[in-house]
Amino acid sequence: MSAAIKAESDRNVPKLFGGVYRVESELARGGMARIFRVVDQRDGKTYALKQLYTDESGASLRAMFEREYHTLVQLAHPRIVRVFDFGVEGDLPFYVMELLEGMDARHALREQKPSIREICTWLRDCASALALIHSRRMVHRDVSPRNLWCTPDGRAKLIDFGTLVAMGPQTRIAGTPPFVPPEALNALPLDGRCDVYALGALAYTLLTERAAFPARTLADLPLLWQRRPEPPDAIRADVPKALSDLVMAMLSFDPRGRPATASEVVQRLTRIADLPQENEQALAQAFLSSPNLVGRKDALAQLRKRVRRGMGRRGSTLALVADGGLGRSRLLANTVLEAKLAGAIAITASATAVGSGALSVATALAERLLEAQPLAGASILDQAGILSQLSPTLHRLLGEPKPVELTSLERLRKLSAALEALFRTVSRDNPLVLGVDDVHRADSASLAVLAKLSMLTHEQRLLLMLTCDASVLGNAPPALEQLVSSRHSIQLTPLAPEHTRELMASLFGEVCGLDEAAAWLHEVSQGSPGSCMQYAQYLVDQGLARYDDGHWRLPEHLQGQGLPESLGGMFEKRVQALPEDARVLALGLALGRDESRAVWQPESHISIEDFPALLDTQDSGRVYAALDALLQAGVLQQRDEYYVVAQRALVDALVRLSAPALQQQLHERVAAIFAPRAGHARWIATRQFILAAEYRQARELLIATMRELAANPADFGAMRVSLSSDCGRVLHEDWRKTGGSPLEGIVIRRLLLMVCAVYDWSLAEFGDEQLAQLRHDCGLAYWEQTDPAQPDLQRLLECIKRASERYEATVEAERGLAPLDALREIASAALGLSGAAVASHDCARSRAIGPLFQPLRALTPLLDLIGELCGMCHERLTGRDLGYRLYTIGAERMLGATELPDVLRMGAAGVNVHIQSVEDARRGRLRGLELLELLTPFVGEDMFLVVHGRWLSHAFHGNGSEARRLYRQVQLITEDDVWRRRSFYFAEVELHALTGDQGQLRSTCDAIEALAHEFPGWQPWLHYGRAALQTARGEFAAARAQLDAGLQLAAAGEHRAWTRLAPARAELSLLMGDLTGAIQAADAMLSDVVRLDLDHVTKVSAERIAALAFAALGDHDAAGARLGRAQQAAAQLALDGLPLALLREAEARVALARGALDSATEALASMWQLLQNADAPALFNAYEALRAQCRHGQALPAALSGGVIGRTTITESTLYTQIHTLLTQLETPHERINQALTLLLEDSGASGGHLLLFGKRGLFAAAAMNENRAGDSLLQAAQALVGQNLEIRTVTVTASDLNQELSARLHDGDTPLAPVMLVDRMANPPSLVGVALLAQHGAPLRAPREELVRIVSRCLHEGGDSIAVALDD
DSSP states (O other): OOOHHHHHHHHHSSSSEETTTTEEEEEESSSSSEEEEEEETTOOOOEEEEEOOOOOHHHHHHHHHHHHHHHHOOOTTBBBOOEEEEEEETTEEEEEEOOOSSEHHHHHHHHHHOOHHHHHHHHHHHHHHHHHHHTEEEOOOOOGGEEEEEEEEEEEEOOOOTTTEEOOOSSSSSSSSGGGGHHHHOOOOOOHHHHHHHHHHHHHHHHHHOOOOOSSSSHHHHHTTTTTOOOHHOOOSSSSSSHHHHHHTTTOOOOOOOOOOOOHHHHHHHHTTTTOOOOOOOOOHHHHHHHOOSOHHHHHHHHHHHHOOOOOOEEEEEEEEOOOTTHHHHHHHHHHHHHTTTTEEEEEEEEHHSSSTTTTTHHHHHHHHHHGGGGGGGGGHHHHHHHTOOOOOHHHHHHHHOOOOOOTTTHHHHHHHHHHHHHHHHHHSSSSEEETOOOGGHHHHHHHHHHHHTTTTGGGGGEEEEEEEEEGOOOOOOOHHHHHHHGGGGOOOOOHHHHHHHHHHHHOOOOHHHHHHHHHHHHHTTTOHHHHHHHHHHHHHSSSSSEETTTOOOOOTTTTTTOOSSSHHHHHHHTTOOOOOHHHHHHHHHHHOOOOSOOOOOOGBBBGHHHHHHHTOOOOOHHHHHHHHHHHHHEEEEEETTEEEEHHHHHHHHHHHHHHHHHHHHHHHHHHHTTSOOOHHHHHHHHHHHHHTOOHHHHHHHHHHHTTTTTSSHHHHHHHHSSHHHHHHHHHHHHHTTTTTTHHHHHHHHHHHHHHHHHGGGGGGHHHHHHHHHHHHHHHHGGGOOOTSSSSHHHHHHHHHHHHHHHSSGGGGGGOHHHHHHHHHHHHHHHHHHHHHHTTHHHHHHHHHHHTTTTTTTHHHHHHHHHHHHHHHHHTTTOOOOOOOHHHHHHHHHTTTTTTHHHHEEEEEHHHHHHHOOOOOOOOSSHHHHHHHHHHHHOOTTTTHHHHHHHHHHHHTOOOOHHHHHHHHHOOOOOGGGGHHHHHHHHHHHHHHTOOHHHHHHHHHHHHHHHHHOGGGGGGHHHHHHHHHHHHHTOOHHHHHHHHHHHHHHOOTTOHHHHHHHHHHHHHHHHHOHHHHHHEEEEEEHHHHHHBBTHHHHHHHHHHHHHHHHHHOOHHHHHHHHHHHHHHHHHTTTTHHHHHHHHHHHHHHHHTTTTTTHHHHHHHHHHHHHHOOOOOOOHHHHHHHHHHHEEEEOOOGGOOOOTTTOOOOOOHOOOOOOOOOOOOOOHHHHHHHHHHHHHHHHHHHHOOEEEEEOOOOSSSSSSEEETTOOOOOHHHHHHHHHHHOOOOOOOOBOOOHHHHHHHHHOOETTTTEEEHHHHHHHEESSSEEEEEEEEEESSSSOOHHHHHHHHHHHHHHHTTSOOEEEEEE
């Protein structure tokens, strides 16, 4: 606080507080308050008065001050300072408390030189006060000499409760540095043992007159903790050994090593110093906070191994995957603590606790990192202005920098990048452990940040430790799948009965009834340690488990006690036990919590000042009584300046047990809280009014908000979350039923169409009504009544004039928009609908938008530009080729049209830029990258549209390594990117069909199938994808049916999918031997392409297919002519990459057909130049087959030779079909593995060998051997080489390393075994399926054919006989 403010406050000290308390002197002054000696003029008694120092920090500080007073009122204890009154003076609150004689422990130690017995008395008084605080589920957090007041009667009182908080996770560190426990610095949940540690540090100071850890700042502590202090009895001779041991136990870094409760400290101090007995405080709650970790020995060993690796230069990612309640959170906390004690910077955040708002988890980690390492902020000063916007805590920790202005489009991306930079910078020089509990609940933006960090862990000293619910993995987003993949995870299982008993014994001790209680708990909890703890807590709360005279007493029989049989029932009983006001308050907080913001704003939360409104009372006593009851029951937790319901199960129970009428009433109260606020709070209030069925109020608020924001919300993503599509539909339906004004309908539909443009295409149904209304309002409805002989501009002006006259003559309640406003609105609506039509492949809707703009284009350049872009959207959608430069000019103009809302401008222009880049990509060209540069000034380098476009460009071009890198980024999509990626599945399915990646092709088809159910425009693409998959499998008849069905839906010039379906249908005729049909189909395609000016790549495909068909018919002149036309068209298009490689393959086939081996070899050489760096197994297989034909290779293996064309001519698809059929006919994995080995042996000429696979139950599940087997020694050697652990598959290998090791080490007796790596190249990333070890006695081995090895690997992987291990690049 500045000196000027202090001086001003000194001048403004009132002489009389509340008209009652006269100031005599100032006793003390702290950071937020000052204390005066006052006299109550009513009775002359003297008190201390504490007043808030300043109100400059706003309502949050005031609420904390009020909370401190109310807490002290409830803590009636002789060892805690008493309070008497509360008031406000000059807008600043104060409270009156007892005036304590004496001095704090710092001065008492110097002036009184206390004896050991006196010190023990002070410490016991402090521990007694803490026992009461802990029994209320709170912690003090600042037990230190200045907060222990020593009174003249030789006793002591605990003072200063400004840092008091509820037990559990905390986002801020509080306390005096030498007395702060490790778990607070590590951001672990706090219980009473944190105060026990501080009390031990206080005892050490009082006994030795020196600090155990003399830290000046929090940053000093990690270094000081690396050595243990001398015991007090080694420093002061009169300290009893028992007392010294107690103090050192209290100073244990591990909370489990400390006395379990403050009450235990009271008892031990009483015995050691022979102090008079005092009444014991309740110990039950403290006992329940310190169970042992049981049944997790193996998992702990793995975690510790990872920590040791992370302390060096080998970071990693590790996830604890288990069902809820199996102890994954406890394991994470234990490991993070051990990492901290090992010298790492270790912090944690719970995704459940911090909520699901954008970047909430990553923000919580950043806050705790900067709290633990304040100097870390200095390393990212250039990012401080961005990071400070995420939360008030970061703003404070970063020195209150000036915020950097961020647009709505770049906010999330730049915030994410700044967070990544912070974590990378810190872990570059220091071992950093980031723990995230319940990562499956993390927001998508935080998941993306974590997933990007996980890619860098091997380069940094960074260890990501996560916990995840196993039940969500079947439908997890890609970023989460990457984080918790089998290579990165440990699976936890339920506890065995003996471990449940061990857990209960750690709580209650070896007492009568423990075996029966443990057996019952194991049965109802099903071995879940979390459920065991919940039930144990319930037994204590219900008085069935009691602590008397230092011992636990359990009931003889638990059956028949009316105990809940499920956790849900137990939570319901906890809720039912709450007072009515407490239940209402908790339900209101649960229903009113907002989780949609990427930047923290106080107006988005319900604060303690809003509690009276939730309870509909002005009685603060009722409010604080309800709050106390919720804190006491552990229902609420404190998060910075606000409170949240502690567990989602409690939220569910609150909702289940509350009447719908009460929920509706609370939604209305929440709406009334947020409605008067500015900004994002308006969106929350609108949604709450809708949930309260107060639709008219919701509509009025929505209209007012949209007017204020000029239809351009500052944060569209947050608005979309707060006001979902369903809410908009409800509002619109109510507007229709109640006969709302036309203006209300326009505003509601405007909101729905903004969401439609980028996120939810189904809302396009509202576009027809919106366009009709706007056409009426702007006057276009009069267009047909004007003189066609006049210029368009004159006709339009006449329409506007007539509309203006009508508008003025209409009463206000029945008006829509003014004509000029309607013109602007119609432009935005048409632009958004056009983008949605392109994304959903709704050709009919796209076609209808163009004529609407024809009259408008003459009015302004912007309307002309929008009309042009909408027209180009439709042309692209129908498959026409518009040319590169024409589109670039339009895109540049649209991206610069700042008059339009960002979301609509990007919804059309951005998507179309991407579509053009895709069209260039499918020609194998990198020129599309230049187009994407147009987007980067507006959306940045990491925007999904840019990354996705770059991936497709490099993948089609054949840059495999760069494509893989970019694809990993594509997979890390946030929630806002989901719809964007869906818009371009059509390009992905074509890429995967071309490259032969059947796994990706299958998953993309599944995604398109889900879209096609809702959006019929996607049906042709689904048929195309399915046909490509079936063709690759050799299922030609089924593929033909799919293609024919697709062509029925997508006629030439009517749907873009025709440009893919028609070539695929012609090529299928070629594969099926219908050569004449293939030529006819190719000629029909060419006719349509020329007639309709369609995509010119289709022309290359048609000529290529015709050339191949003529070559197969033996008409080599016609084949050469058609191939020449294909080459000419390819040159005109500057075809490159994989599409050009496909043409080179055709050149080689045509040359081979006429016996021109030199020409074929030349074409294959060119094909290889295009393929050598690509990930395109189908094209690579075709190249290998053609190369084999040029070399006149060997015959097929005997197992495949019956009735099949020889090895020199067989296609890989046919070979795949035969091997797949051969293996699937066998019933057992052992039979299939032996048959696969037989194929490899015959093709290589080997006399024997082995086949080892990566299986589901072990690293190598099976060994298939011929009669020359070497026994189990081979299997043991392979396991020793790759890894011993058969349960946790965390091995990452390279093919070359494994090949070299196996070649050097593995032998079958005296015969060398040559390794053949079985790699599924179709998987993404390529995965090691197993290893074949081939032996040949005497003669040298011949390597089996590459295509045979690939197909065997693929079939074993697809059949489920191997799980595969991902290969490093």
